[in-house]
Amino acid sequence: MELEVRFKPSERALSTLNQGPAWDLMQKVKQEPKYDTVNRPLGLIDLSGALNTLMTGWVDMVAWTLCDQGDAVLYFTPNFYMLDFDLTARAAVLPVPISTAGIDDPFGDSAIPFLADRLDLALQDTHNRGIRCSALFVCNPANPPKVAAIVLKHSVHSLFGLLLVAYTSSLMRYTLFQTSEMTTTPPLCDERAEKSVHVLYSLSKDFNMVGLRMGFFVTRNSAVRDAALSLQPQLVQDYLVQYRHGLREAYKSATRALEQCQIPFTRANAGLFVFIDLSQWIVYFDGSDQATTAEQQLSNWLIEHGVFLNAGEFAGSEKPGQFRLVFTRDRSVVEIAIRRIRSAIDKLGQ
Template identity: 25%
Template structure:
């Protein structure tokens, strides 16, 4: 894995096996980061749109809380995002909340976008200034495709941030096999860090009961050692995703379903179905109207993740996965 990440993530400091700790999935490692870096009562800072399972993974058993940065109409993937994180951090401090880490999802789930290098450098400076750890969930790192006739974004790992901006001991990256390699059944994730004390804590205590299967490790090792297979698999994957993105956007446009135009990462697209919410129910409780629409869609055989799950600031957004065959996509959008 170290050789693989050195090739694809291009870290400024080369990785070796001692920098990487495996567990039975990234879910366990999310919690491990929280337990190793924070004390009960502390908080973690996130952007308002974020991966829907973070609250369960990092908060359920740790005694932590989340502080969310709101971005309004600003581009949260540009350097402008830094001032919004700073504002949320300052407000939390005024409220007596002790923030210990900034958590990013990069590439982003559910918006499918990549942080610019300027944004990552700015966030690294922000973390260094305020004595924060920078945790980056990069599980979609190699699921970044090229869309024709669009301004495509590139993935940059926080491990590739220029030296001297942030203490490497503050930087921790989460990665796994479930997304880029379509191998969720292996239940195999890893955390990458140059911080020896953090690595020792995760290996020696926190993840003691989350050890990965030896069978999974063996399969993963054989996959990563077969470089021609890995190169071909990843290339086939991003080419297929690019084709499906073009198809799904065409189908959504034909059906006049509003969706996020930006983004070229991940397996999903962000929909705006707010016009289909029950107007009377929405006046009383917009989130209940969103849940009712989700239930109605599910009854018709279409299961979408609701915006509320991803801390959407307003009801009516849904995440739709488009990595299906063409027939399934056409039927789902028609319904």
């Protein structure tokens, strides 16, 4: 016992054990029997997130490498649960969310001036508080090339020095399953530097495979590129064709089921999930329990009826009742989960 007291974990490590209601909910879900078509057909179906772990480490590494303690990192919301934790647990940066609430089609062309204005305001606020802004973190459902274009072409790029743009999570082009124009990523450096700038990124999350440790190397240095010619990029292209087809069919299947069950949702043309809108059913929960909100109570109600979804409030959504539904599991399982959601919300009105 004395040794345990003397060699206890650091306060920093202990603080990570208390991650609030979202973490508690995830721990609860771990105890629930999991769905299995044959052995456990009534088990819980988890559509809360993609199966990946690699990007958590990358987010931590980027924050640690680019930022000093106390620096600000800006990001648009909603995004994904645990982003703020991944940024702050080790690097101790200041997360600064930028809301996209009230903007129609936040990442379309028409939204550029509104996003730029909100980015300006966030930068001005951090500057007025004497806080250095080190990075703008862009991830799905944002469109990284579109937001990068805003940063590099709009005046915010020169307001307070260099604003670094970190592309993480999903690379939208590889998960684009609907016909849509994608903004070409603008150059991040001038011609004098491009020969010595190389880019590495991971696709663990894009392919929804937790064990996939695949990385890509991008360079404009011909000597370095020649050394890598033994790679077979056609294999990657062939796989992308199959992957996008499967993703498109999974999306069609999920959205068809959502429409049949009359569950509102926000359409997507890339990525692995959609946000469903259960706001009209959140009124059945008053949030009177000080430990939980009405949205968390609705989330628990869904768990009791066999479905776990990531609540929007844990992903920065300002409108109560938004839930993230990952549609890239087996299509029949996703359809069962959607029918369970419909059944669960129908029981609220009885």
